[in-house]
Amino acid sequence: MADNRVTGQEGRRLVSTAIRRALSAGDLVPGQRLVEQELSESLHATRNCVREALQDLAAEGLVELVPRRGARVRVVSVEEAIQITECRAALEGLCARRAAQHASAEQREGLREIGARMREAVADGDLNTYSALNRELHALIAEMSGQKVAGGLLDRLKGQMVRYQFRLALRPGRPAKSLPQHLAIIEAIVTGDGHAAEAAARAHLDSVIEELRATPVTEPTRSATHAVRA
Amino acid sequence: MADNRVTGQEGRRLVSTAIRRALSAGDLVPGQRLVEQELSESLHATRNCVREALQDLAAEGLVELVPRRGARVRVVSVEEAIQITECRAALEGLCARRAAQHASAEQREGLREIGARMREAVADGDLNTYSALNRELHALIAEMSGQKVAGGLLDRLKGQMVRYQFRLALRPGRPAKSLPQHLAIIEAIVTGDGHAAEAAARAHLDSVIEELRATPVTEPTRSATHAVRA
DNA sequence: GTCGGAACTATTGTCAACAATTTCGTCGAT
DNA sequence: ATCGACGAAATTGTTGACAATAGTTCCGAC
Structure with a gap:
């Protein structure tokens, strides 16, 4: 072989x-x-x-x-990354609202647990774990919402953002800012307050947009011919 | 040739x-x-x-x-059509809000004109024209918003809905219900009230969802082998 | 009459060679 | 030295034939 x-x-x-x-x-x-x-x-x-x-x-x-x-x-400009995040805000807002409205008791418990683990990870300064939990949280909310279409669109949009997501997570002070936002989303969904959940999800992604606005312009990177490992 | x-x-x-x-x-x-x-x-x-x-x-x-x-x-179930429309509500809400926030004077004038023509078409009972204006309106709002990403997603989503959109437009009494909703969206955007514009867009699509819920189940249509005209 | 299976047909998937196009380097003229 | 034309190399696009698979029909045994 x-x-x-x-x-x-x-x-x-x-x-x-x-x-x-x-x-x-x-x-x-x-x-x-x-x-x-x-x-x-x-x-x-x-x-x-x-x-x-x-x-x-x-x-x-x-x-x-x-x-x-x-x-x-494909080169994703900062402007486009912002637009992508605006779409994410709209769609994740929808998912959060629906998740708050009809999630099972176990699902809510699962959310709470992720929240606790996030708190821990940030307290320990464990960026990798926090980043993984971040993805897990957003995926779980999309699943809880039962919105398969929105979930598919979100996957697509996130795929185009890999580069920026990577960059943002490394920003100093970022976890301290995003953790309470995540906890607010969780709280609202667990409570069953759809309106608050949507608002919290939007607020979180608005904050990501703020962060993106402060991103230095990327050079067009023309060269760099290198292989992909098998 | x-x-x-x-x-x-x-x-x-x-x-x-x-x-x-x-x-x-x-x-x-x-x-x-x-x-x-x-x-x-x-x-x-x-x-x-x-x-x-x-x-x-x-x-x-x-x-x-x-x-x-x-x-x-592809067979799009009513359930999926509803989910698609929920995504549309979220994304068109975003577009309407942004359009209200930063549209040029001519663009607002264009909106007003479409509104007037819609009124006319409904008064004349001209379903085809109204349907065309409908598409035009939604497209114009997406363009005015400057949200290219959202616009692309919306095109995609609408493409999957052709069958249902066709069916809904023919529903008796539908124009009478949707016209004021369209006019409300236009009014809010022209006024520059982003919040109201988003709410109006959402309300409009929520009404479409209501209509979809009242849709009879479609039979799975297995046969029907026929050619595509050149 | 029904079930199982074997040939047969219809249809999609794969490939390697060939064609067409772009890109890059070289050479010559101004 | 700069610019443009020409040609060679690199790269993508296209084709038709063939392979592999799914679907269908037909036949025979029970």
Whole structure:
């Protein structure tokens, strides 16, 4: 099984997840070219696989596909990141409201637990755990709301934000600011106050927007030709 | 140029728009199979074109792509249509608010004009015109808001609703109910009252949800194999 | 008559070679 | 030195044939 090239629709999925991973790991930077042959060699897949995987990623808004000129990692400007977050505010507000309205007792208990663990993580200064809990919280709220459509849209939007989310989480003082916001969302949902839950979710993401506004402009990063690890 | 088959990325676009059109015209019903060869013949395109177009449509949520089993027109349940409309409410609320906040004087004037024409169309009982103005209004608000991301998501969501939108517009008494709602949205945006604009947009779509709830269940429509006109 | 299975058909998936296009470097003229 | 034209290399796009799979029909045994 040394150089058995991956193929078919399975390979297509493998290739796209490999690129996705490389993207969120920072191995691929925005603007970077994605050459089909290079990828097919480094990932041991057929060019066809790679091609189709790139189409999928383009449909998700992760790469930009210019005809006859190949694929690039899509550059998400700060302005666009702000707009994405505004959409997230609207959609997560919806999810929070619905979650508050009809969540089971166990689900509410689960929320409370995540809140407690978040408090702990921040107290311990454990950024990684806090970041993971953050994702877990937002995902749980989306699931609790029963809003599958909104959940799908949110996944999409978050996928396009990987770079910024990474950057924001590392900001000094960020956890101290976001923790109470998260706790407020949890409190409102547990209490069953839909209106408050929506307001809290919106307030949280408005704060993220504030943070984004203070983001230094990113240089267009034209070069950086490097491979994706298999 | 009788049977010069369309090809390439241009053909891909042509095929996908042809299918889109057939879909919203009702020539293709939910659940219907889309066989690559049939389509390539009726649309004078290569199978490759059709294949790629189908991928695009699947990415937009218009068709369902089952591996080794081909493409079908995706069936959108009433429940899902409701969820889609809830997302629309959240996103159009955002757009209305932003439009109210920073729209130019000419844009506000344009809104007012659409409102007047809507009134006329309803008074004349001209359903087609009213329906067209409806789409125009929503599109204009999205554009005025400057929210490109939200606009893109909304286009996507509306695309999945074609069948229901068609059905709802024909409902007796529907225009009489929706006209004042549309006028309220316009009024709030023209006035510059973001909060009211958001509330009005939401109220409008909540009313659409009410209407959807009163929709009879659609039969799964399994058969109906018919061609797409070129 | 019904069930199971075997051939057959219809349909999608894959590939490798070829075509077309862009990009980059080189060379010559001004 | 700068600019433009030309050509070579790199890269994407396209095609048609073939492989693999799902669906269907038909036949025979019980």
